[in-house]
Amino acid sequence: MAAANGKAYATIGTTLEYSKDGTSWTELTPIVTFPALGGDPEQIDVTDMSDEMQTFILGVQQMDGMEFTANYSPAKYKEVDDLSLQDLKYRLKLGRNGALGTAKWDGQHSVRITEGEVNGKLGMTIKCSNSTKVVVDVEPAA
Numbered sequence: 001m002a003a004a005n006g007k008a009y010a011t012i013g014t015t016l017e018y019s020k021d022g023t024s025w026t027e028l029t030p031i032v033t034f035p036a037l038g039g040d041p042e043q044i045d046v047t048d049m050s051d052e053m054q055t056f057i058l059g060v061q062q063m064d065g066m067e068f069t070a071n072y073s074p075a076k077y078k079e080v081d082d083l084s085l086q087d088l089k090y091r092l093k094l095g096r097n098g099a100l101g102t103a104k105w106d107g108q109h110s111v112r113i114t115e116g117e118v119n120g121k122l123g124m125t126i127k128c129s130n131s132t133k134v135v136v137d138v139e140p141a142a
Contacts, residue, residue: 098141
């Protein structure tokens with residue numbers, strides 16, 4: 001199902017999945033937030049004495065650890081933690097069933113319980129360290 005050409009789209013239905021082999025995917029845990037999918041490249045200064053201002057070319061893309069937040073439950077925490085520090089493949093399906101595309105990368109993750117407060121919910125943060133570039137495919141997920 002192709003996504004309609006709309007002015008904007010909701011995050012409703014977005015899921016974070018993992019795979020050990022890239023063919024069979026399983027939802028890691030329902031997520032509340034996801035990070036930016038990529039980073040800015042470094043700028044390499046190529047200014048010489050003939051330039052009247054600094055000039056640059058793009059260098060290596062920077063990428064901080066990708067942090068996803070989720071609601072905490074002991075069972076979900078254990079499931080996510082049991083998969084931590086393993087080489088996995090990740091897929092973020094945008095919109096319901098990936099109707100708005102997907103982002104994929106390889107890496108590892110860790111999980112921690114977030115801070116709490118009076119009258120607040122318990123949460124957890126899943127931090128993915130990528131070992132490959134995040135590849136975004138705007139076509140609906142298969």
